[in-house]
Amino acid sequence: MNKKIKFIKDIVNNTFAFGIYIISMHIVFLPFMARHLEVDNNAKLLLFIMITNIVNLSLGQELGILYQVARKDNEEDNYVDFKLLLYKTNIVIFIFMVFILYILKLNLIDALMFGIISTLTNTRLFYLGIFRKEKKFKLIGITNLLFLTGIVFGIFLFRRGITFLWTSLLLAELLSNICIFTKVENIRKIEIKKTKDYNELRKSYLDLGFATLLTNFPTYADKLLILPLLGSANMSAYYAGTALSKMLFLIINPINGVLLAYLSTNEFGDGKKVIRKQVNINFIIIVLTFLLSIPLTYVATYLFYNQFLDKVVEILIPLSTIATFSVASSLLRVIFLKYANIRYLKYINIINIISFIVFATIGAKYFGILGFAYGVAFSKFLLWLSFYIVINRHQHK
Known part of the structure; x- marks a missing residue:
């Protein structure tokens, strides 16, 4: 075939x-x-x-x-x-x-x-x-x-x-x-x-697990952080508003899984060619995801979490930004894992988690749930930018 x-x-x-x-x-x-x-x-x-x-x-x-x-x-x-x-x-x-x-x-x-x-x-x-x-x-x-x-x-x-x-x-x-x-x-x-080879494998596992923990913490901890900052009702509303991200990953996660399976066997050929093509595709995905996620977030909330619709409408733009750069970062991360130095991942994620805590907390303090959402969105953008910079440098070595 x-x-x-x-x-x-x-x-x-x-x-x-x-x-x-x-x-x-x-x-x-x-x-x-x-x-x-x-x-x-x-x-x-x-x-x-x-x-x-x-x-x-x-x-x-x-x-x-x-x-x-x-x-x-x-x-x-x-x-x-x-x-x-x-x-x-x-x-x-x-x-x-x-x-x-x-x-x-x-x-x-x-x-x-x-x-x-x-x-x-x-x-x-x-x-x-x-x-x-x-x-x-x-x-x-x-x-x-x-x-x-x-x-x-x-x-x-x-x-x-x-x-x-x-x-x-x-x-x-x-x-x-x-x-x-x-x-x-x-x-x-x-x-x-x-x-x-067990000890070497364990070290690689701990390095990757720690780096991913730092990635996943801000991915899910926005819902944890909002609880003490803004209460249970806002937490439930924010979680409802991010439901579209899970729908988007209906497409992205399977692509990531299959892409990694094929990259692991070098079936796509030259690494620099793969990187260049995936980065170009990533920019197109950013534009399309943002434009689609605004109406889709509204529809998803209306259908499944209608009781939180009014609050979600307030934060529709930052929620769409969060979804966009979450998707784009996820795709770049697969290329990063294959071709870049995995040790850089922990530093990227430390920057991500610090920016997430700082901007989300400041945003919540001064602007409520809207400020919180924009703070999370900015941290997602910084995560994507970090992956892009490292991958771009690797491509031009």
Whole structure:
């Protein structure tokens, strides 16, 4: 099959798979819970989702990405080292999540169940990286379809009176993990024992995980920071307004996943040619995303979070700017991971997190939710600009 046709076909399959997940969380689960929970309980649920996203996307997903780009002759040894890192990471995540959620005033049972959910999410994200490397995008779709099934069943139980915050998420993760563990080859046969390359791999994982943590913190922490600054109601409204970003990533995340899978095999040829083409495309994406996101943000909020529409209209322009540079930065980051020095990533993200905290806090203090949103938007622009500068310099070496 022609490489371009296969590439497009894989993007379509991965988009469909990711679309199922987006539907599960941002069209079915979160809008339903926002309508049926008290504001404070909804804020608790959003708090967990944001914290676990920061943690799991920085660890489980990045471990899967590292597996995609890792070069090693012995594939079995490669898998053993990654699996050992996954086990250790899951233990740390469970302890951290239970502790932090209990400190944040969730009861012990809820904290424990959310801790279990986080470890299951981390496992799922890692193995989806393996499926992407093997280009098993249809299997990712099946996994996410089972995730949606768990969400729907949990909502059914909620309407029947089982109103725990975690029921739907637990069922979704259990079903999707069962699918994964029945499909991954040799999952029970391989002995877990460090290889000679384990320490080097662990160092790369920690470097990438820390750098991504710094990226993901401002990506999700805007919803965390707004809670103490502007309260639960503004937090829920702001989260509703950023729902379009999740819809946009219905397109962008699958492209990123497939692009990284192909870049890891050098199927696109010369690196400088790839960089030049992707940077040019990125500018076009910025313009189109901004123009489309303004009406789409309004429509998405009207359909799924109508109770917050008035507040979202106030911050429509900065929300569209946030969505635009989040998308553009995400695409540039894939090129950065392949061709640039990964050590620069931590410095880019430190600049990003400092600018996010400073500008969002100052904006909230003097201009309320509008100032907060513009502060976040400016930090997103700086993140994109940092990626662009480093990639552009690498291209002209």
